[in-house]
Amino acid sequence: MFRPFLLTFAALLIVGCAAEAEEVELPPPTPALELTGRVVDAADLFDAQYEDGLTRKLGQLEQDTQVQLVVATTPDLKGQTIEQYSLDLANAWGIGSVERDDGLLLLVAPTERRVRIEVGYGLEASVKDEEAAQIIQDDILPHFRKGDFEVGVAEGVDSLIREVTPIELKEAA
Numbered sequence: 275m276f277r278p279f280l281l282t283f284a285a286l287l288i289v290g291c292a293a294e295a296e297e298v299e300l301p302p303p304t305p306a307l308e309l310t311g312r313v314v315d316a317a318d319l320f321d322a323q324y325e326d327g328l329t330r331k332l333g334q335l336e337q338d339t340q341v342q343l344v345v346a347t348t349p350d351l352k353g354q355t356i357e358q359y360s361l362d363l364a365n366a367w368g369i370g371s372v373e374r375d376d377g378l379l380l381l382v383a384p385t386e387r388r389v390r391i392e393v394g395y396g397l398e399a400s401v402k403d404e405e406a407a408q409i410i411q412d413d414i415l416p417h418f419r420k421g422d423f424e425v426g427v428a429e430g431v432d433s434l435i436r437e438v439t440p441i442e443l444k445e446a447a
Contacts, residue, residue, distance in 0.1 A: 306362070306363065307346060307363060309367040311329060312328075312343070312344055312345070313329050313332070313344070313345050313346075314344065314347070315345075315346075315347050316347055316348050316349055319382065319384060319423040319424070320347075320424055320427075321424075324424050328345060328428070331431065332344070332431070335435050335439075338439070340376070341377075341378065341397065342370045342371070342376070343431065343434060343438075344378070344379050345379075345380045345382075346363060347381075347382045347384065348382070348383050349385060350385050351383050351386050351388070356381065356388040356390045357390065359381070359383070360392040363392075364377060364392045367379075369394070370396070371396070375396035375397075376394050376397045377394040378392070378393060378401070378438070379391070379392040380430055380434070382423065384418075389415070389418070391406040391410060391430070397438060400437050401434065401438060409430055409433040409437075410430065413426070413430050413432075413433045414426040
């Protein structure tokens with residue numbers, strides 16, 4: 275008789291602990307990389323002049339459209355998939371406007387030979403998953419296969435800019 279009481283008590287205690295654990299809010303994940311600007315080249319793929327030019331281009335995009343695009347390179351994905359790694363970075367960094375959820379992240383992981391474009395929900399009408407995949411396949415990867423990361427990233431960024439630039443700005447250019 276004593277034993278069933280202990281088992282029941284133990285079960286209730288475990289259930290109670292589990293319910294309490296669900297109510298605790300966890301802090302946001304710590305990003306694997308520190309956001310230091312519009313270009314975070316942790317894999318050291320770009321020279322300083324290229325990085326400066328790319329930073330200016332991304333700043334102009336944000337000024338013209340309010341869309342924030344960050345280019346990041348990482349020496350490794352820390353055992354994660356590129357999808358999870360890029361989503362964690364984008365969320366931790368808070369890329370784009372909170373109200374519009376219009377951030378873009380171009381992530382390059384050269385060691386794992388992976389590249390991803392993470393698109394905020396607010397931009398999915400402008401940059402659909404299929405379009406992001408096409409930009410990677412047509413504009414980025416051909417240059418990466420030749421070892422030219424700077425040209426691949428530049429082509430990818432230019433294509434993303436064309437996708438998010440409003441029609442009025444496209445016509446004025």
